[in-house]
Amino acid sequence: MTSFSEIPDLSMDQFQRFAKLIHEKAHIHLKEHKVTLLSNRLRKRLRALQLQSYDEYFKYISDEQTAQQEMVHFLEAVTTNESYFWRTTQNYEALKKNVLPELIKNNRGxxxxFWSAGCSTGEEPYNLAMELVESMKSLGHFEWDLLGSDISNRVVEFARQGIYSGRKIEKVPESILRRYFRKLEDQDAYQVRDDLRQKIQFKVENLFQAQHPGLHCIFCRNVMIYFNREDQQKLVNRFYDMLVDGGYLFIGHAESLQMLDTQFTTRPTEEGVLYQKRT
Known part of the structure; x- marks a missing residue:
């Protein structure tokens, strides 16, 4: 029996087959330099299933009897879930200074x-929720709903638990840590307070199938970088349709809509460019 560590990297033909499947199921565009990364992640599934080759595994996830159950594990193995609290704080500053006052004024009563699209392990929606609660100190009370969704069952379940440690919370201000987290006994970890966790709905879904009309604000940061230009265009069009007139889209600091054909208007601010649906 071959040792799993001895299984070589995917051949280019094998890589292309898996990359095509990943794109079909998750719209993630894998470039050829990711062959070693994909090979390492698939070896874990080979080990779990006691399969001896990538070809065996491809047949396994293509078989009607085994595909549905394994596809969940397959997508979780190949998706990236890097996230932490207080990431790209300029977005939250722009939200508090520019976006929220306008949304509250224009949507009285x-x-x-809000939607955190591609929420990974939950840091973004929780961070957003904390900023919404904090903003009421200066803006007054307003009602809000917040959805966090991701294609991965595993990360959504992690998000629902709301337990974080290490690098994920190292940038959280001490006052916020005390106010919105509780230290877990006998663990070097913190859990988001129950009342805040209960305010957020988490859902497993594919962004390209999601339907959430009437949104005022969408956060989709550091997600579209994994999609090709065609899929980015499709997703941005879907976001535009789901936003109310005057609603906002937040994307990652390394992302831009500049190369896409979009109806969003741009609003330069000290914190960066904001994308707003026309009113």
Whole structure:
């Protein structure tokens, strides 16, 4: 029996087959320099299933009897879930200084709806929720709903638990840590307070199939970098349709809509460019 560590990297033909499947199921665009990364992640599934080759595994996830159950594990193995609290704080500053005052003024009496699209392990929606609560100190009370969704069952379940440690919380201000987290006994970890966790709905879903009309603000940061230009265009169009007039889209600091054909208007601020649906 071959040792799993001795299984070589995917051949280019094998890589292309798996890359095509990943794109079909998750719209993630894997470039050829990711062959070693993909090989390492697939070896874990070979080991778990006691399969001896990538070809065997491809047949396994293509078989009607085994595909549905294994596809969940396959997508979780190949997706990236790097996230932490207080990432790209300029977005939150822009939200508090520019976006929230305008949304509250223009939507009097309405509940503001937010979506963290591709929420990974939950840091972004929790961070956003904390900023919404904090902003009420200066803006007054307003009602809000917040959805966090991701294609991975594993990371959504992690998000629901709301337990974090190490690098994930090292940038959290001490005052925020005391106010919105509780230290777990006998663990070097913190859990988001129950009342805040209960305010957020978490859901497993594919961004390209999601339907959430009437949104006031969408956060989709550091997600579109994994998609090709065509899929980025499709997703941005979907976001535009789901936002109310005057709603906002936040993307990652390394991302831009500049190369896409979009109806969003741009609003330069000290914290960066904001993308707003036309009113």
């Amino acid at each position: 309405q509940k503001l709806k």
